[in-house]
Amino acid sequence: MISFDNVSKIFGEGDHRTAAVEDLTIEIPTGKITVFVGPSGCGKTTSLRMINRMIEPTSGTVLIDGMDTRSIDAPKLRRGIGYVIQNAGLFPHRTVLDNVATVPVLEGQSRKAARAVAAELLERVGLPESMGRRYPAQLSGGQQQRVGVARALAADPPVMLMDEPFSAVDPVVRAQLQDEFTRLQAELGKTIVFVTHDIDEAVKLGDAIAVLAVGGRLAQYATPAEVLSHPADDFVADFVGHDRGYRALSFTVAGNLPVRDEPTLLLGSTADPSLVPPDAQPGEPYWVLVVDDATQPRGWVDARRVTGGRPLDLQDLVLGGALVGPQSSLRTALDAALSSPSGRGVAIDADSRVIGTVAARDVLDAIEKARLAPAVLHGAADQRTVRAADDAEQAAAAVPS
């Protein structure tokens, strides 16, 4: 656990004093991802850097597992804390492999042993081992960022600090890196402090979110669901944005939505307008769901517009959007219905086979029900406030074994 105990950081002197962080007290749980999020000037990076003493607090203490960080020699402390910097911050004059081997070499490992570890880590972050011989300038932004993560992991530190690690790459690569990062963390269970200005990223990655206001005031510290559904004040509500209500649906499992039977057509079979029943609304498209051999959904076809006698191919299909799986959230379910050309969201089972469709009004009913009943939530423990989760942990620890 990392604790900030009344920590302030004042920059400048006299009339030019500005508080980057003001009287911050926060406990960051072990083995979880805690996100510091806020607009620029909110002191999130300053706070992060006070953990590994790249910035020293003006007052207050930062403790890691109860130990005052000031009692540890700063360079030694930093070698025990992984750090992923903005834009990766790789050493341009060293090969990728030697970049990853940095901390083990600093710790006195032989270059050979450190490189062996580094090669394994490259694979772990999804880069081919052959890339180790290149220089950072020869890598794409996304690849550099992966190397940055591998470098931070090289000495297997229990704590990792990540300063906007994915902000410099395009949205597609960013989403990819975020997904991989989530997977990696599920395997590693590090204590991670993650800084971002992007509330979506915070909600997506964080087990807990600390929303910081300008001047380093802690505006709210809670789970992502809590921040979205119950913003502590106007600042948080404003920062989270106007569609927070919709986004909060991400945290509720859709559960028992009524799934309606949906007739399907096999991809490659022949289709023609005779499929349209006589009582169908004239002039309107008549959408039929198309599946492949494995009954997995491929898209929708307007039966009025297919030319008869020709096998259906992918070119004929209008792609649907999200799919509703057994673990999907209400947000995904609603999006599936809204993004489908037919207005019916495709429901699938655990093996991605079509089991029917879901209508938007049924999802809305479920949302209403979820509002009234205690919510059905992803991993129940995650949904309590962090403070409560901590208390529970402490209570559990207090029970004599």
Add this chain to the structure above:
Amino acid sequence: MNWNWLNRNTDQILSWLLAHLWLAALPTLLGLLLALPLGALAFRYRWSYATLITLAGLLYTIPSLALFVVLPGILGTRILNPLNVVVALTLYTLALLVRVVADALDSVPPLVRQSATAMGYRPIRSLVTVQLPLAIPVIGAGLRVAAVSNVSLVSVAALLGVPQLGQLFLVGFQLNFYTPIIAGIVLCLLVAGVFDTIILVAVRIATPWTRAVSHR
């Protein structure tokens, strides 16, 4: 151009050329070695930057002839001792390179420096193994200027009688005879060219990453 004169004096000219080579090369090297720590100091401590750069600037404005004449008095050497030339030119090189080294270190991206700190580098190790290598291209460019300027400054010491290619200019001047002057200029250019090439190649070898081309 009197080829006969050149032929008759080949041995003498060669020995002057050799003397010129080391009188220019040694101060360049010594000046660089001294400039590295001083430049690093100027870079690391802002207060020392202004002081060191001003001192270096003043040093560089002292006329070389004056320095050659004054140094024996300070060092206790005899006026003909080549050591005077080496010391004077080392000072000039140092004056030129302190600023170059400080600015070269400053040109290293702050993110890389911060990243070294965050990884747990101690300041000296970060300076020597991260920042200095990345500063090589800029330092190399400054070194080329210093080396070439030393080649031309050495010849001034001929006025004191220190043997090197500058003697050719004196001889030519005294005899009102152009052949040695032209030979001196050509040989000086040649020496400067050789130094320049050596530094260029050394920088190239020391910075393989600058040629790493993208093949994503």
